[in-house]
Amino acid sequence: MKSSTTLLITCSTVFLAQLGMSIYLPALPEMARSLSTDASHVAWGLAMYLIGMAMPMLLWGSISQRIGRKPILLAALVIYGLSNIALPLGQGLEMFLLLRLVQGIGASGISVMARVLIRDSFQGELLAKALSWLSISFVVALGIGQYLGSIVQTALGWPAIFQLLGGASLLMAGLVAWVRFPMLSEHNVSSSALSYYCRIMLDRAFLFPALTGGLGYGVIIAFNTAAPLILQGSFNWSALEYGLLGWPISAAYFLGALGVNRFVLRTGRHRLMTIGVGLVLVGSTVMLFGSIAGTSIAWLFWLPYCFAVFGQSLNYPISLSLANDGSPVSGAYAMALSGFIHQLMAAAIGGIAGLIASQEAWPLSLLCTLLALGAMFCVMAPSNRRTA
Template identity: 30%
Template sequence: MNSHSGNQARTDDGEAQNTGGLTARVIILLAALAAISNLSTNIILPAFPDIARQLKVAPQALGLTLSSFFITFAFAQLVVGPLADRYGRRRLVFGGLMIFVLGTFWAANAQTLDMLILGRVIQAVGVCAAAVLARAIARDLYEGEALARAMSLTMIATATAPGFSPLLGSLLNTALGWRALFVTVGIAALLIAVFYLKGIGETLPPARRTAQSLAAILNTYKRLAGNRRFILPALSTSLLMSGLFASFAATPSLLMAGIGLSSLQMGLYFAATVFIVFAAGLAAPRLAHRYGSKPVTLLGLVIACVAGALLVAGPADPGLGWYTLSMVMFLWGMGLANPLGTALTMSPFGREAGLASAFLGFLTMGLGAVSTWAISTPGYPPAVVLGITQSAACALAILCFSIYMRPSTEPAR
């Protein structure tokens, strides 16, 4: 199944067979599967003030729509992974997208904050299958440098979701109201489901599927947690991403309430950040080919840590220039470290890619829930809390990855 050059064919039962290397169609579909969860989160950020007014809650309380999503997403993935290894990718991806659509339209009709949170929880249950299995599908199809390239190109495309979705959300919120944002996301999920079935379909043939008991599944997760080749890069990547999620939660307060940008200006700001991630994603595989994936990943973590430290060292109410400097540095570091770290985490575990991807997603979303909850804590300047959260998370990531880079006496799998 793993291959490096050519095109993709399809068997009579709809199973995707990769007869070659990366194609634009595969990358776009993988990116769409990975991006829909970010789209559903970031598109609503500019509408937080309007949602708060209509639901009669404090804007800061809407942080619960983020943390509840991340917590549900984290635990649901632990179930999706083994199910996908047993029954294949196609059923889980399509079924998950349909559940996500139901949650999306529930949220669109929410009349209270509790109803909105429930809609977000249903969304998370469904969309986690698309996100976690995007990594597993990539691992099904590719390995080595091809896998690293696939992760990097997917990340570049995925960056358009958190980058451009606030701008789209601002325009839709102004023209049609915040409920239209959820309707738009639901329609996008339906389109992705159709294109997935036609464009990729099944990538895990029956011969490679594994049916495990609950005890065996738990044992596999335990083995992954104790395997330094998995847990150390997985923790490093997840801690880094928790800093990004923290910035999602803090940015509306920083840019709109603090600096005074309008929702449209904030949308444009987010859109401009896409190009930072785009450039870093293009640079990552090239730098990795020249210097090695591990040193480049460590460099990215260090850059992201310095970015968080800038916010801690700067004023409690930073101006647009200071905040932008920190944001650019963090996104550049994240753009280097995330795809390479993900590829390093997944590469040794092709036979259990679903479980490995699920565990990685659990760590990422679980730590993301903690970081967004921390940002929602009242009484402290958002910039300072964001800086502390990002620098602390990245410092821990650097520690984990430095240990990972040390020579190991662990026998090869």
Template identity: 30%
Template sequence: MHGVVGRSAALTENETAASTRVMLLLLVAMTGVAPISLYMLVPALPVLAKNFASDVSIAQMTVSLYMVGIACSQIVMGPLSDRFGRRPVLLAGLGLMVVASAACIFAHSLPQLIAARFFQALGGATGMVVSRAIIRDLYRRERISSMISLVIAVMMIAQMLSPLTGGLLETAFGWRSIFYVATAMSLAVAVAITLALPETRRVRLSSSSFRGDVRNLLTSRAFIGYMLCQVLASQIVFTFAGAGPYIVVTHMGRTGAEYGAWFATTGFAYLIGNLFCVRFSPRYQLERLIWFGLALQLLGSLLNLVWGVAGINQLPAWLFGTQMIVMFANAFVMSNSAAGAISVRPEAAGTASGAMGFLQMGLGSFLSQFGAYLGGHFTTPLPLNIAVFALSLACVSTMVFIIPRGKTIVSEELIERAEEESGIV
């Protein structure tokens, strides 16, 4: 009898572990399908400009309007997933991406391709916003940041490989082959979600409408503070990425390939930061991890500013060495503040995730341009160092002046009670 019980327990544990792995793969796939499709096309931009006899700046719109599509998707699909459920909104978004990706294959002009890319992003980015809501549906507040970090860590590996994949596809089969792969990839994700993803939307405690969700979120100091902390931390990445090529290639006289290698070090630091966050998030309170990240982020940006004032960060090793500290800390700030934002009102997690993603991408488009201005109009990295330090200070300010002291009120217990009363296990 004990042996049977032992085998049954082991079987249950194995089934749970297997379902967790499946869910992780689904979350990574739905989160990564849009950004991977974005970066796969980047190596083919010069070829697009040549094939369509257009300027490179016009071809660049296949990337810039794609980012606009991602921003628009976040603010629309998040609230829809709160109202109609995660599964139908995900499947509708991925269905749109499949159709738009196929339209990219048959585009006969650059305007047609740009329009199809916008709708490709509008549909594909559904996974980015809904995945955060699903994580909030499935896990308690203490585990959310570790799951977000784990998804980001796995997804980043795929993103790092996507430009190489796109370049190889374009060289071997032509630029249209990139969209054949994107169509197949989005279709495979849609099929996987259809077969393996259950509906995870939580029981709503009231018949609150979209307007009610927005009003409740916007009147919550905790939500505003966590959201601003996450968004401002993400702008450090956009600003540095916008200025980096001009500083390294134009002012430091290095090659584009060398810049790419140095920039990869910051991505690697961010990846390692997420892996550390996965390990430590279940052990420590969310606020303590945010403060740890903020302190280290501020220290790294201050060191970078000191090197700039002293004039010794004219070499990539000094500039990127301290930026790696910033990016390692940035992983703690972003994942944990995102977890805090979507936990304030769990039944409106989609709306919260959408608002956060929209601001992140919307401000990012401006801050990347601002970074390019700083890198292109000044002969030293000092203005960029000042901007990164100012953003780090702004992140700290949200925690000090906006987020209430003490335990943030989250309706976790009320939700669990409602689930019990509704018969949900």
């Protein structure tokens, strides 16, 4: 199968998986009323989704190394699709959170297989360029997804959001069933998968780029967890107004991903990643100062976040490619482990953001700034510089 076809399939599946993070956010207050609980409790659904994404990632990677990519991708799409359809049928907060966990498990397999299939087809700077297209799919889902969710909620109610997403996922599974993926050219099965993962994890050339991407990713997760309560609370935004915020967010991430695609070959991966992390730090810091000095001005909160998103869109695909190139073990293991690290970090950060969630903007802004400082430390590590 041509690399362009692989890229199209992987971007489409990632788009569906990432919609699960953002498409329901504008409906969060309505869902809380329907479930007879507080909106901050429903916000834990994102943390459960991220936990579900993190839990089986290493398993998805090791199994795909033995039986191939396609069966794993099909299974993940079916799990994801059926759990989306089932979610509106559940009763109570507990069932909602459980089904969000199952959704995350399906999205986990989709995410791992998308990255592994890209890794099978591209290397080096070309890998960073290809991963930038996955980043574009990610942000289109992240930003436009919440706008789409606000439209569906207004027209059909919040259950239709998950039903439509589930149906689309099952249709995609049918398409994937007809696609031929390339045969594996490498089989790292002579030792246990755990030994491979431990060997990769202890390598600094893999670890620091992986942590750099994960901390920047955490800024986006923290914002998605707490921002609906802030903007629809203290700033009195409607669900549709919050949905419209997806457009500038999407534009920021889209432009950054295009920047990687266009400039990574001439600028170099480490330099471009450093610029990206610097923008995340600047955006988060301005967001913090704006939250303290201009507590009634919404654009001082969301506009600096858009700059941080632009920086993360530069950082993320490059950090993934550097982590993969720095891995001492070939095959699906490095991509699966980096995904596991990122989702584990995201789940923890989402949980923290849920605990500090309030109608005040400064706790979220402070958390984002601390995460950006951690990313800057990692990107400046000597082992990170040597891999560029």
